[in-house]
Amino acid sequence: MSKKMLVIGIALFIILSIGMAPTVHGVDFSKKTIKWIIPFKVGGGSDVWSRLYAPFFRKYLPGHPAVVIKNMPGGGSIIGGNYFDRKVKANGLTVFGSSGSTTFPYLLGVREVKYDFSRYYLVFASPFGGVAYINPKFGAKSVQDLKGFKEKLAYASQGATSLDIVPLLAFEMLGLDVKAVFGYKGRGAGRVAFEQGEADIDYQTSSAYIKNVRPLIKQGAAIPLMTWGVLDEKNKVVRDPMEPDLPCFPEAYEMIHGKRPSGQAWEAWKAFFTAGFAVQKGMWLPEKTKKDIVETYRTAAAKIIADPEFKVVVQKSLGGYKQLPGEQGRKAFEQVLKVPPESKVWLYGWLKDRYDVTVK
Amino acid sequence: MKKVIYVMIGAFLVIGLLGCASISTKGGPSPKVTVITPTVKLSKKATVTIKGAGFKPGQEVAILFTAIDGVQSDIDYTLKPKPVADKTGAWLTTWSCGRFVSKKLIKEGTYTLIITDVDYNQMAKAKVTFVK
Numbered sequence: 001m002s003k004k005m006l007v008i009g010i011a012l013f014i015i016l017s018i019g020m021a022p023t024v025h026g027v028d029f030s031k032k033t034i035k036w037i038i039p040f041k042v043g044g045g046s047d048v049w050s051r052l053y054a055p056f057f058r059k060y061l062p063g064h065p066a067v068v069i070k071n072m073p074g075g076g077s078i079i080g081g082n083y084f085d086r087k088v089k090a091n092g093l094t095v096f097g098s099s100g101s102t103t104f105p106y107l108l109g110v111r112e113v114k115y116d117f118s119r120y121y122l123v124f125a126s127p128f129g130g131v132a133y134i135n136p137k138f139g140a141k142s143v144q145d146l147k148g149f150k151e152k153l154a155y156a157s158q159g160a161t162s163l164d165i166v167p168l169l170a171f172e173m174l175g176l177d178v179k180a181v182f183g184y185k186g187r188g189a190g191r192v193a194f195e196q197g198e199a200d201i202d203y204q205t206s207s208a209y210i211k212n213v214r215p216l217i218k219q220g221a222a223i224p225l226m227t228w229g230v231l232d233e234k235n236k237v238v239r240d241p242m243e244p245d246l247p248c249f250p251e252a253y254e255m256i257h258g259k260r261p262s263g264q265a266w267e268a269w270k271a272f273f274t275a276g277f278a279v280q281k282g283m284w285l286p287e288k289t290k291k292d293i294v295e296t297y298r299t300a301a302a303k304i305i306a307d308p309e310f311k312v313v314v315q316k317s318l319g320g321y322k323q324l325p326g327e328q329g330r331k332a333f334e335q336v337l338k339v340p341p342e343s344k345v346w347l348y349g350w351l352k353d354r355y356d357v358t359v360k
Numbered sequence: 361m362k363k364v365i366y367v368m369i370g371a372f373l374v375i376g377l378l379g380c381a382s383i384s385t386k387g388g389p390s391p392k393v394t395v396i397t398p399t400v401k402l403s404k405k406a407t408v409t410i411k412g413a414g415f416k417p418g419q420e421v422a423i424l425f426t427a428i429d430g431v432q433s434d435i436d437y438t439l440k441p442k443p444v445a446d447k448t449g450a451w452l453t454t455w456s457c458g459r460f461v462s463k464k465l466i467k468e469g470t471y472t473l474i475i476t477d478v479d480y481n482q483m484a485k486a487k488v489t490f491v492k
Contacts, residue, residue: 042438043462043463051427068424068432069433072437
């Protein structure tokens with residue numbers, strides 16, 4: 001009898017103790033709040049992107065945690081990136097959202113950058129596209145007409161080391177005489193400059209192009225030239241499915257020069273195109289995050305991307321581009337991490353020669 | 361053997377009570393938050409002034425705002441000065457919410473501000489109404 005009571009007592013103690021203890025088997029975010037650091041202002045491209053994903057992470061992370069967007073703008077996103085690197089605990093409760101504007105200073109080796117993507121865990125990545133267009137007053141009907149083009153063109157730019165590296169280098173590789181006018185705050189300002197006649201050539205990211213430039217084309221106020229393209233499974237730059245009738249940049253290059261692009265300029269362009277567009281945005285977990293937490297996030301991302309409701313969001317608001325969960329995103333971002341040092345050196349020289357910009 | 365069981369149950373109860381005690385002491389005096397400008401006209405220069413009292417001196421405060429898209433934002437970077445309780449447990453801050461308005465994340469209506477500690481544990485709530 002006494003033995004029986006002892007067994008019951010021990011069993012009761014174990015059962016009640018387990019009930020009181022936190023969950024140790026499996027990741028559970030019940031009653032937790034996830035902080036998603038976005039190193040840009042509210043309402044910008046990255047903020048909009050995170051706001052589209054946030055409710056779905058609540059839906060698919062175990063325990064359905066609240067997800068709070070913490071905008072931390074400043075220093076061209078370097079402040080938020082450095083905060084993530086230096087201050088965030090690897091407990092799965094804080095994640096970081098990067099953009100091409102975060103990746104470029106990292107790739108360029110800007111002195112202020114303390115963050116290092118090679119040490120973090122990518123949860124998922126989102127590609128974005130870009131479309132270049134020209135003022136119809138120059139008579140070009142397509143990019144082919146730019147062969148031997150001699151006119152001077154103005155481009156409204158955010159800065160030589162911004163995402164504008166991709167269009168500026170592309171224009172130069174096509175042999176266009178483009179003068180970058182710096183100081184414009186964002187691509188929206190660039191489009192306004194184009195509409196007001198201050199700029200002759202411009203590009204917009206896919207979603208902005210659909211919304212704001214297609215109407216200009218219909219009105220005959222803009223001629224589309226090319227897309228930057230997208231990366232296929234073999235990391236080859238191919239036509240952008242959003243504008244399949246337009247050539248991608250390597251095709252445009254071939255139309256003008258009669259051969260596929262190659263050499264240092266091409267290697268540099270492709271590296272920065274990948275960082276700036278092909279895997280433009282990403283969600284990251286910090287260094288030393290436990291494997292089960294990383295896998296939990298990646299599984300949630302895969303479920304989100306497969307969710308029919310989210311597929312509508314992708315079509316409507318993310319340009320319809322294939323989102324890259326977990327390993328797919330990591331492999332794509334590997335291209336960014338493997339930029340050959342000689343490509344960077346070539347780009348430093350180009351920035352110095354062309355724009356008198358020294359990367360510090 | 362009965363004694364052993366009693367000891368086990370006693371230990372369990374003591375642990376449980378200690379746990380409850382540690383939770384209850386976290387609360388302290390109940391913080392109160394007031395929106396000084398409870399009705400705000402929608403504009404790109406809109407501001408909301410908020411004050412708090414009954415906080416622990418030196419307590420850093422976060423304010424969470426749920427926009428019209430249903431997504432919660434920590435509005436920290438739009439607050440001046442940063443809300444930190446003074447020696448008396450009080451703080452005052454102004455939220456520059458114009459960008460939320462211009463980006464159509466705020467429309468006419470009443471919204472709840474959730475005041476939390478830096479780990480987003482809720483401490484108080486307040487309401488603000490935006491009008492045309």
